[in-house]
Amino acid sequence: MIIDCHCHAGPGDGLTGPWDSNAALGRYARRARDAGIDRTVLLAAFHSDYGAANAGVARLVAAEPERYLAFAFVHARRDAGRIAAMVRTAVEEYGFVGIKLHRHDAPITGEVCEVARHFGLPVLYDPVGLTSVAELLAGQYPDVNFILPHLGSFADDWSAQLALIDQLARHRNIYTDSAGVRRFDLLEQAIRRAGAHKVLFGSDGPWLHPGVELEKIRLLRLGAGDEGLVLGGNLLRLIGGAGWG
Incomplete structure (x- = not known):
């Protein structure tokens, strides 16, 4: 089973770029099927109201539950004091299986981590290159699993990505x-130094082509066991499991 762990979808209301505009799934879904991707984890686009955005993602999941799961997007500062309630709704009403947040909105907080601990959820947190936060997260919340996407920097901050490999x-x-x-040598290094069990396949769809992103994993030439971990097992x-095992 091939699972894309990182695809945005649903309503956005900022209209400053694709990242906070409506993220339609049609083209992504066709590309993912053509590439042989079986299932996908959906994340909201940037939004001024993540409660509404998560509800929009929940409707997409409910329409195709055999293909989609989702993480609850929260804003660490704006949603402070109600993150537990938002995540409870997402978990108990929508069946979401993780928490997503982005330093573009606000840095991760202890409140988010405590909520993740309470519900037993992984946290997908984009640190926008500030990968030193991994040291704090690992030390203070050793019982919470954190995914720092893009090897820590979508902007190809070489030093940040190297630092995250050390943290991994x-x-x-x-x-x-x-x-x-994009730095394929760093992706190879992450697998070599940290192990295949620490890297997940994600596409950042619908804006990046899931087939192109999947081919990077194929080109790592991993053994079947390690490739299976990266492509879905992790x-x-x-x-x-969430019923997908």
Whole structure:
């Protein structure tokens, strides 16, 4: 089973770029099927109201539950004081299986981590290059699993990505995904130093082509066992299967 752990979808209301505009799934879905991707984890686009955005994602999941799961997007500062309630709704009403947040909105907080701990959820947090936060997360929340996508920097911050590889190798609960990682040598190094069990396949769809992103994993020439971990096994372990095993 091939699982894309990182695809945005649903309503956005900022209209400053694709990242906060409506993220339609039609083209992504066709490309994913053509590439042989079986299932996908959906994340909201940037939005001024993540409660509404998560509800929109929930409708997409409900329409095709055999293909989609989702993480609840929260804003660490704007949603402060109600993150537990938002995540409870997402988990108990929508069946979501993780938490997503982005430093573009606000840095991750202890409140988010405590909520993740309470619900037993992984956290997908984009640090926008500030990968030193992994040291704090690993030390203070060793029982919470954190995925720092893009090898820590969608902007190809070479030093940040190298630093995250070190964090992956040293900390049991720090993971990354392959979405948008253009420095292929660093992706290879992450697998070599930290192990295939610390890297998840993600595409950052619908804006990046899932078939292109999947081919990067194929080109790593991993053994069948390691490739299986990257392409879905690691995600299933982090979400406890969620009926997808």
